[in-house]
Amino acid sequence: MPPAPRVTTSLAESLRPGFAALAGLFLGLALLKFGNPAVLDPLVTAPKGYWEFMLQPWPLAWGYGLLAVLAVLGIVAAEWRLPCPRWLVGLPLAWLLWQGLAALDTTDARLTRLTLPYLLTVVAGFYLGLLALAPTVRMRVFWLALAGCFAAVLLLGFQQRFGGLEAVRQHVQAQPGWEKLPADYLRRLAADRIFATLVYPNALAGAILLLLPPLAVALWQLATGAGRVARLLLPASLVCAGLACLYWSKSKAGWLLALGLALVVGLRLPMPRRLKVGLVTLALAVGVVGFAVRFAGYFQAGAASVGARLEYWRAAWTTACRHPLLGSGPGTFATSFRALKPPEAEMALLAHNDYLQQASDSGWPGALAHLVFWVGSLTVLGRRVRDDPLHFAVWLGLLGWALHSLVEFALYVPAVAWAAYWLLGWLWGRAGSPAASRH
Numbered sequence: 001m002p003p004a005p006r007v008t009t010s011l012a013e014s015l016r017p018g019f020a021a022l023a024g025l026f027l028g029l030a031l032l033k034f035g036n037p038a039v040l041d042p043l044v045t046a047p048k049g050y051w052e053f054m055l056q057p058w059p060l061a062w063g064y065g066l067l068a069v070l071a072v073l074g075i076v077a078a079e080w081r082l083p084c085p086r087w088l089v090g091l092p093l094a095w096l097l098w099q100g101l102a103a104l105d106t107t108d109a110r111l112t113r114l115t116l117p118y119l120l121t122v123v124a125g126f127y128l129g130l131l132a133l134a135p136t137v138r139m140r141v142f143w144l145a146l147a148g149c150f151a152a153v154l155l156l157g158f159q160q161r162f163g164g165l166e167a168v169r170q171h172v173q174a175q176p177g178w179e180k181l182p183a184d185y186l187r188r189l190a191a192d193r194i195f196a197t198l199v200y201p202n203a204l205a206g207a208i209l210l211l212l213p214p215l216a217v218a219l220w221q222l223a224t225g226a227g228r229v230a231r232l233l234l235p236a237s238l239v240c241a242g243l244a245c246l247y248w249s250k251s252k253a254g255w256l257l258a259l260g261l262a263l264v265v266g267l268r269l270p271m272p273r274r275l276k277v278g279l280v281t282l283a284l285a286v287g288v289v290g291f292a293v294r295f296a297g298y299f300q301a302g303a304a305s306v307g308a309r310l311e312y313w314r315a316a317w318t319t320a321c322r323h324p325l326l327g328s329g330p331g332t333f334a335t336s337f338r339a340l341k342p343p344e345a346e347m348a349l350l351a352h353n354d355y356l357q358q359a360s361d362s363g364w365p366g367a368l369a370h371l372v373f374w375v376g377s378l379t380v381l382g383r384r385v386r387d388d389p390l391h392f393a394v395w396l397g398l399l400g401w402a403l404h405s406l407v408e409f410a411l412y413v414p415a416v417a418w419a420a421y422w423l424l425g426w427l428w429g430r431a432g433s434p435a436a437s438r439h
Contacts, residue, residue: 015077016136019070023133024142026070027419028149031207033058034414035198038118039111039331039349057197060118063414067121074132082130083428088376089130092123092421095369099330102362106329107336115331115361118414122421129422134429143218146419150211151238157196157204157245165192193250199413205246205254206410209261209400210420212242217393253407261400268392308345309352309407315340316351320359320367327363331412336360350409357409374402377424384431394427 034057036044041060047053082089099119106112133142156164169190193201216235223231246254312333319328319336328336334349341347351357359367378399385391401420404410411417 012077012079015073016132017138017141019073019077019132020136020139021141021145022070022073023128023422024145025149026066027422028146029066030063030415030418031149031153032197032415034060034063034418035196035203036414037199037350037409037412038414039114039334039412040199041114060414064117064121067124071124071128074128077136078128078131079135080131085380088373088380089428091369091373091376092126095366095373096120096123098366098369099362102326102366103330105326106332108329108332108334111331111334112329115412118412119330121414122411122417125418126421126425129425130429131425133422133426140222143215143222146211147215147219147238150207150215151241153196153198153204153207154238154241154245157194157248158241160194160196161245161248165194191250194245194248196245198415201249202251202254202408203410203413203416205249205251206401206404206408206413207416207419208242208246208249209254209257209404210397210416210423212239213261213393213397213400214390214423216242217390221390253404257400257403260403261396264396264399268386308348311341311345312337312348312351313353313356316353316356316360320356320364323363325363325365327359327361327366330361333357333360350412352407352409354405354409354411357411377428378402381427381431385427388431391427391431394423395431398424398427 036057038060044057044059046059046062047056096119099116103112103116136142191201195201195204198204198207216239219235219238220231223234243258246258315337316333318340319333333351334347337348337351351360355367355371358370378395381395382399385395398420401410401416410420
């Protein structure tokens with residue numbers, strides 16, 4: 001790590017509440033405006049006029065600019081101490097350096113130029129969360145800003161469910177030549193699956209898995225002093241809205257992972273072991289039966305998305321075996337897949353498995369660094385968060401995000417990945433420290 005800048009403690013401490021507030025606004029804004037993968041950024045045009053500015057996604061360069069300003073403030077506000085084990089906390093830097101080496105021999109310079117700067121911002125978010133956000137005592141505005149923007153995403157999901165998607169379909173089909181629009185876009189409209197501000201429904205499910213647990217607990221804790229009913233109202237409303245949007249997204253992996261996270265919470269409840277096991281078993285049975293009934297038609301039709309993912313994973317594995325040291329270059333899965341896919345297979349830009357994509361894009365060393373960092377972080381922090389509800393909730397959301405990355409491209413969606421890495425950095429800085437009770 002670079003040497004600590006010479007900043008007086010009083011100045012750094014005075015800046016931290018403002019930094020935390022701006023960080024919450026930035027991550028919330030990312031949910032609303034940066035929901036497309038980095039490799040699709042060339043398709044996002046700068047909005048013109050007020051309504052486009054409010055309603056359309058923004059170019060990723062705008063997010064980079066906002067993050068750069070935030071990083072300058074964070075460097076000044078940082079507390080330059082690393083938790084132990086330091087080698088594990090330093091792995092994101094090693095992983096990023098390996099991405100740079102892999103970029104030197106990329107098979108598609110255009111895709112790598114889109115991906116490498118984005119991965120830099122992901123790693124920067126982790127260290128800003130660790131060094132500048134974690135030492136902040138007053139986090140109220142951070143959680144409120146993030147929760148408010150997340151609630152706006154869920155409201156848009158409700159709007160899509162109750163007429164919004166149908167209105168868009170009718171508008172699109174009224175245009176001349178609408179049949180020539182990209183097949184993936186037309187399928188997304190026809191599927192009646194909500195996606196809110198994210199690139200597609202499964203990305204929305206990933207955002208819900210990541211953010212719903214910590215935001216619900218944060219809202220509960222921020223309402224300390226209110227009556228029991230009033231204190232319960234906001235978090236309960238958020239949880240109900242989040243679960244409804246998860247259901248309407250029709251994400252199979254999202255459903256199963258939400259069930260798994262609920263079981264983790266159930267096993268942690270302070271109750272007799274026999275009663276706990278019984279309740280967990282009952283919840284598991286109900287969840288599995290509900291899943292089978294909800295998606296029976298999908299599996300009867302052949303589970304096309306499962307077959308497609310197997311093709312993506314086979315191609316990523318093949319590329320990693322052919323280029324074991326440096327892969328094909330950051331962000332270049334599409335180039336590799338185009339050469340390897342069967343003629344009848346649908347084209348894909350990302351591998352729908354972040355861990356395999358790391359092997360494909362940056363070789364086995366890059367994949368190992370990424371995997372060890374996440375498995376190690378969740379293992380170490382899982383032992384340190386047991387006594388603090390908010391820390392546990394953040395860890396639970398990160399666990400859901402990391403597992404969801406096995407079947408999705410969560411790492412490459414800024415709206416979700418930025419939040420995941422900032423929160424992971426925050427948790428590393430807070431869990432197990434003397435200041436662990438500060439929220």
